[in-house]
Amino acid sequence: xxxxxxxxxxxxxxxxxxxxxxxxxxxxxxxxxxxxxxxxxxxxxxxxxxxxxxxxxxxxxxxxxxxxxxxxxxxxxxxxxxxxxxxxxxxxxxxxxxxxxxxxxxxxxxxxxxxxxxxxxxxxxxxxxxxxxxxxxxxxxxxxxxxxxxxxxxxxxxxxxxxxxxxxxxxxxxxxxxxxxxxxxxxxxxxxxxxxxxxxxxxxxxxxxxxxxxxxxx
Amino acid sequence: xxxxxxxxxxxxxxxxxxxxxxxxxxxxxxxxxxxxxxxxxxxxxxxxxxxxxxxxxxxxxxxxxxxxxxxxxxxxxxxxxxxxxxxxxxxxxxxxxxxxxxxxxxxxxxxxxxxxxxxxxxxxxxxxxxxxxxxxxxxxxxxxxxxxxxxxxxxxxxxxxxxxxxxxxxxxxxxxxxxxxxxxxxxxxxxxxxxxxxxxxxxxxxxxxxxxxxxxxxxxxxxxxxxxxxxxxxxxxxxxxxxxxxxxxxxxxxxxxxxxxxxxxxxxxxxxxxxxxxxxxxxxxxxxxxxxxxxxxxxxxxxxxxxxxxxxxxxxxxxxxxxxxxxxxxxxxxxxxxxxxxxxxxxxxxxxxxxxxxxxxxxxxxxxxxxxxxxxxxxxxxxxxxxxxxxxxxxxxxxxxxxxxxxxxxxxxxxxxxxxxxxxxxxxxxxxxxxxxxxxxxxxxxxxxxxxxxxxxxxxxxxxxxxxxxxxxx
Numbered sequence: 001x002x003x004x005x006x007x008x009x010x011x012x013x014x015x016x017x018x019x020x021x022x023x024x025x026x027x028x029x030x031x032x033x034x035x036x037x038x039x040x041x042x043x044x045x046x047x048x049x050x051x052x053x054x055x056x057x058x059x060x061x062x063x064x065x066x067x068x069x070x071x072x073x074x075x076x077x078x079x080x081x082x083x084x085x086x087x088x089x090x091x092x093x094x095x096x097x098x099x100x101x102x103x104x105x106x107x108x109x110x111x112x113x114x115x116x117x118x119x120x121x122x123x124x125x126x127x128x129x130x131x132x133x134x135x136x137x138x139x140x141x142x143x144x145x146x147x148x149x150x151x152x153x154x155x156x157x158x159x160x161x162x163x164x165x166x167x168x169x170x171x172x173x174x175x176x177x178x179x180x181x182x183x184x185x186x187x188x189x190x191x192x193x194x195x196x197x198x199x200x201x202x203x204x205x206x207x208x209x210x211x212x213x214x215x216x217x218x
Numbered sequence: 219x220x221x222x223x224x225x226x227x228x229x230x231x232x233x234x235x236x237x238x239x240x241x242x243x244x245x246x247x248x249x250x251x252x253x254x255x256x257x258x259x260x261x262x263x264x265x266x267x268x269x270x271x272x273x274x275x276x277x278x279x280x281x282x283x284x285x286x287x288x289x290x291x292x293x294x295x296x297x298x299x300x301x302x303x304x305x306x307x308x309x310x311x312x313x314x315x316x317x318x319x320x321x322x323x324x325x326x327x328x329x330x331x332x333x334x335x336x337x338x339x340x341x342x343x344x345x346x347x348x349x350x351x352x353x354x355x356x357x358x359x360x361x362x363x364x365x366x367x368x369x370x371x372x373x374x375x376x377x378x379x380x381x382x383x384x385x386x387x388x389x390x391x392x393x394x395x396x397x398x399x400x401x402x403x404x405x406x407x408x409x410x411x412x413x414x415x416x417x418x419x420x421x422x423x424x425x426x427x428x429x430x431x432x433x434x435x436x437x438x439x440x441x442x443x444x445x446x447x448x449x450x451x452x453x454x455x456x457x458x459x460x461x462x463x464x465x466x467x468x469x470x471x472x473x474x475x476x477x478x479x480x481x482x483x484x485x486x487x488x489x490x491x492x493x494x495x496x497x498x499x500x501x502x503x504x505x506x507x508x509x510x511x512x513x514x515x516x517x518x519x520x521x522x523x524x525x526x527x528x529x530x531x532x533x534x535x536x537x538x539x540x541x542x543x544x545x546x547x548x549x550x551x552x553x554x555x556x557x558x559x560x561x562x563x564x565x566x567x568x569x570x571x572x573x574x575x576x577x578x579x580x581x582x583x584x585x586x587x588x589x590x591x592x593x594x595x596x597x598x599x600x601x602x603x604x605x606x607x608x609x610x611x612x613x614x615x616x617x618x619x620x621x622x623x624x625x626x627x628x629x630x631x632x633x634x635x636x637x638x639x640x641x642x643x644x645x646x647x648x649x650x651x652x653x654x655x656x657x658x659x660x661x662x663x664x665x666x667x668x669x670x671x672x673x674x675x676x677x678x679x680x681x682x683x684x685x686x687x688x689x690x691x692x
Contacts, residue, residue, distance in 0.1 A: 009464045011495035015471030018488065022478050053464075055579075080463035102467030105474035 001046030001116055002177050005029045006036040006062070007078065008054050012101070016049070019105045024139050024152050025112070028180045033057030040071045044176050047115050049108075050095070052079040052086065060090065067094035074115040078103065113137060120163055127162045130218045132201070134162050148200055153178055157193050161206065161216035170213040226398055233390045241383065248375050249368075256368035257342075260359050261331060264344035267302045267357040272348055302357040309352045320358055327356050400430045408437065416445040458506050465502065468495040508568060509638050524563045526598060527552045527591055533570050534589065546578045547586040557593040560669045561646050569642040572635035573602045573662045580606030580659075597648070597668055603661040614652050639664075 003020055007013040008031045017027045028043070030036045034056035040048060048066075052059035063075065076097040077090045087098045096118075097111055113125055113136055127134040131144040139155050141148040150158065160169055160177050174190055194214060198206050207215045303320035307313050311326040321336035327345045334341050340361035347354040403426075407419040418438045423431050472492040476485050534550045559566075577587040585605040592599045639662075643650040648666040655661055 009468055011468030011491045011498070012464060012471055013468075014491050015468055015475055015488065018484060019471055019475045019478065022475065022484075080460055080467070082460065101463050102470040105471055105478070 001025045001112065002044060002180070003027045003112070004036070004039055004043075004045045004048045004073075006031075006033070006039075006049065006054065006059070007051040008032065009051075016105075016108075020109065020112075023105075023109045024156060025109075026156075026178060026180050028182075031055075033059065033062055036062060037065065040066055040073055041069075043181075044173055045073050046119070046177075047112050048073050048075045049112075050075055050077050052077060052081055052090070060086075060093070063090060063095055064093050074119050076108075076111060076115060078108075110137070127159070127165075129162060129165050129216070132162070132205070134159060143201065150197075150200065153193055154197055154200075157190075158197055158201075158216075161214060165216055166218070168209045168213050168215045172213075174213065225401070226394060229394045229397070230391065233394065234387065237383075237386060237390065241379070244379055245376065249372055252372035252375065253368040255371055256364050259367060260342055260364050261344065264302060264331075264342065264357045264359060267304065268344050268346045268355050271304045271306065271355045271357060272346065272353070302359050304355060304357045306353055306355045309347070309354065314353065320356075321360075326354060329354065400426050404430060404434055404437075407434075411441065416441050416448065418442065461502060461506075462499060465495045465498045468492075469499075505568075505572075505635070505638055508565075509641065520562050520564070521560055522563065523558055523560050526557045526559050526566070526600075528556070529563065529567060530570060530589060530591060530600070533567060533574065546581060546583070548574065548578075548589060549586045550589040550591075553591055553593060555593075557591060557598055558668070559598055559666060561666060562642075565642045565645070566666075569639050569664070570600065570602070572639050573664070576635055577602050577604035577606070577660075577662070580604055582606075585659075593668075595668075597665050600664045600666070601661050602664075603655060603659060605655075605657065605659040608654055608658060608660055609652060 003025045005013060005016055005020075005027050007016065007029070010031075013029050013031060017029045020027045025046075028039070028045075030039060033054040036050075036054075037057060039045075050059050050063060054062070059077070059079070063077075066073075066075070074096045075094065076099060077095045078099050078101060079086070080101045082100060090098055096115055099108065099111065116136075117123065117125065125136040127136065132141070134141045134155075136159065139152070141150055141155060141158055156178055157174055160174055171190060178190070178193075194206060194208075205216060205218075207217050209215055303317045304315075305313060305317070305320045306315040307326045316322075321334070321339070321341050323334065323336060327334065327343045329345045329347050332343050332345070334343060341358045342361075342364065343356050343358040345354055345356040403421060404419070407421045410420060411417070418441055419434055421434055423434045423438070426434055469492055472488045472495065475488045476492075479485060530550060531552055534548045574587065574589070581587055581604045588601070588603045590599075590601040590603075592601075639650060643664060643666070646666050648664060650662065650664045653661050653663060
C-alpha cells in the first residue's frame with residue numbers, strides 16, 4: 001500500500017516509515033500540516049496516517065478540509081491525546097480509525113490492513129482467484145497450494161493486480177504504489193517486475209494492456 | 219488535666235477568679251462600710267434621742283434637785299435592740315436622772331460626741347446642754363450595740379450577693395460555653411474536610427461572630443487556593459504524561475523496527491534514532507523536574523558571579539537545539555566587554571536554551587535566530603528573536619501559563635518551556651515578555667538584575683569582584 005504519513009516527531013516518523021516499509025508498504029512522510037494539505041490529491045494513497053498535534057495546520061483541520069474536498073482515502077489518526085472528546089470529534093469528522101501513541105507496529109499494520117480491506121469491500125486478508133491465493137497479512141502468495149518465492153516489490157505488484165482482478169491497473173497506479181516521492185523508478189523497473197512475475201505465475205496470467213497497464217486474469 | 223490547657227478552662231478560671239476577687243472586695247468594703255454606717259446611725263440616733271430626752275424632762279425639772287436619781291426603764295423599740303441609755307445632769311455635773319443601762323461615770327461628758335471606756339465596754343456618748351434650764355442630757359450607746367447594728371447592715375448587703383453567687387457561677391459557665399460554641403462549630407467543619415476533595419467549610423460565615431467569621435473566611439480562602447493548586451498539579455501531571463507519549467512512541471516503534479530486520483544498516487539507523495528519542499525524553503524529564511521545583515520557593519540555590527556573554531556563546535556553539543539533522547542558524551554577536559551577573563548559572567542556561575528552542579522551532583530553515591545581549595548599570599537584557607509566524611496578541615500572556623499551553627493541542631513540546639523560563643526569571647526577580655517584531659516574528663525579551671540575590675553564595679566571590687570590577691565597562 002502507498003501510505004501517507006503526516007507526523008512531526010522525527011524519531012517516531014522515522015520509525016514508522018522504516019517499519020511500514022519493512023512490512024512492504026511504500027511510505028511518504030511529511031512533517032508539517034501545511035505541507036500535507038495538497039498531498040492526497042496528488043497520488044493514489046491507500047491510507048493516510050495523520051497525527052493530530054502538527055505544526056502549521058493542525059491535524060483536525062486537515063481532516064476536515066480533506067473530507068470536505070472529497071478525499072475518500074481511509075484515514076487513521078495517530079495521536080498522544082487521550083480522552084473521548086478528541087476521539088469522537090475525529091471519528092465524526094471523517095477519520096476511520098483512532099490510535100493512541102505509543103502503538104505497536106504489528107498492531108498498526110493490522111489496522112491498516114483492516115482499512116484496506118474495508119475500502120475494497122472485502123472481509124478477510126486473503127485474495128483468492130482460482131489456483132492463485134494471496135495472504136496479505138503474511139505477504140505470501142500461493143499457486144495451487146504451493147508457496148511462491150516473491151520479492152517485496154513483486155508481491156506488491158501482484159497484490160495490486162489481484163485486488164482488481166480481471167480489471168486493468170494502470171502503470172501509474174502500479175508505480176505510485178511501489179515508489180514514494182523520494183524514490184523515482186527507473187524507467188523499465190516495472191516491466192522487469194512483471195516479467196519476473198510472469199516467469200513464476202505463468203505468462204498468460206498477466207496480460208499487458210498496451211499503453212495503459214496490466215491485468216491479472218484467470 | 220493541666221490548668222490552662224483549654225481555652226474553656228482558662229476563660230472559666232479567669233472569670234471565676236475575677237468573680238472571687240470581686241466578691242472578696244465587696245465583702246471587705248461592705249464590712250467596712252457597714253461598720254461606718256452603723257457608727258453614723260448610732261450618732262444620728264444619739265443626737266435625736268438627746269434632744270428628745272431634753273423635751274421630756276421639762277416637767278420633771280421642777281423637782282428637788284437633791285433627791286437621789288431615779289431610774290427609768292426604757293421602752294424597747296423594734297428597730298433598735300433597745301432605746302438609748304440616757305442621763306440628765308445639772309450644769310455643775312450632779313446627776314438628776316439616769317436610765318438603768320447608762321454607764322455610771324463620775325464626771326459629766328463633754329458636750330457633743332465623745333467616747334468612753336466604762337467597765338471594759340466602749341460607749342459612744344452624745345451630750346447637749348440646755349443653758350436656759352441649766353441641765354445637760356447625755357445619751358449613750360455601747361459598742362456591742364453598734365457592732366450588732368453593723369452586722370445587720372452587713373448581712374443585709376451580703377446575703378443577696380451570696381445567694382446570687384451560684385447563679386453567677388452558672389451564668390459564667392454558660393456564657394463561656396456558649397461563647398466558645400462557634401469555635402466548636404468551626405472545629406467540626408474543619409474536621410469534615412477531606413484532603414482528597416478540598417471544599418469550602420460547611421458553615422454559614424455570616425452567622426458567626428465577627429472574629430471567628432474572619433477566621434472561617436481565611437480558612438475558606440486557603441482551602442480554595444489549595445484546591446486550585448491541587449487541580450493545577452493534577453492537570454500538570456496529566457499533561458506531563460501526555461508530553462512524554464510521543465518520544466516514547468518513537469522509541470517503541472524503533473525497537474519494533476529493530477525486531478523486524480536483520481539488516482545491520484537499518485538496525486544501526488534505528489538505534490541512532492532510539493538514542494535521539496531517549497535524549498529528548500531525558501531532557502523533557504529534566505524540564506519537568508525543574509518545573510516541579512520551580513513551583514516551590516527557593517528555586518535560586520546556587521547564585522554566583524559568572525560571565526553571561528560567554529555562557530550565551532557556549533550555548534550557541536553547542537547548538538543543543540538542533541535535535542533534528544538540520545542545524546539552525548543562530549546569530550550572536552558578543553558585546554565588547556564581558557558582562558557579569560550574579561545568578562544561578564545552570565538555571566540561566568536552561569532559560570536561554572528553552573527560549574532558543576522555541577525560536578528555532580518556529581523558524582524556517584533559512585531564517586536565523588538572533589540573540590542580543592545588552593548590559594546596563596543595574597540589569598542586563600537578553601533578546602532572542604525569530605522570524606516565525608508570531609503570536610496573536612491575546613496569547614502573549616497566556617503562553618507562559620503551562621497548563622494553558624499543554625491544554626492547547628496544536629503545538630507540541632512548546633508547552634513547558636516558557637513556563638520554566640518564567641519561573642526562572644521570576645526567581646531572579648527579573649522580567650520576561652514577548653514582543654512582536656515589525657519584520658514579523660517575535661522577540662523574547664528577558665531582563666535580569668545584575669545582582670539577582672544577595673545570597674551568602676554571592677559574597678563568596680566578593681573578593682574577586684574587586685579585581686574584576688576594573689574590567690567592567692560603564
